[in-house]
Amino acid sequence: MKVNAEQIPEPIALKNYSGKFMVRIPPEVHRALAIKAAETGISLNRLASSKLGQ
Known part of the structure; x- marks a missing residue:
């Protein structure tokens, strides 16, 4: 990346x-x-959040 003068991402x-x-x-x-x-x-958001966090 440095060779091409590209910024290193965070x-x-x-x-x-x-x-x-x-x-x-x-x-x-x-x-x-x-x-x-x-x-x-429960809310759909809470259900989806719990499923994704498994």
């Missing part, structure tokens, strides 16, 4: 993150997750 672990990102899923999966969240009494 390590990923040091970056700040907003906690938001967009993910596209099939409508059937969206529906199933929304139903599961409603049945469980």
Whole structure:
């Protein structure tokens, strides 16, 4: 990178993150997750977050 005068990127672990990102899923999966969240009494966001954090 230095040879080409490119800037060395900041390590990923040091970056700040907003906690938001967009993910596209099939409508059937969206529906199933929304139903599961409603049945469980939690938000779709909380359900997705718990699934992603496993």
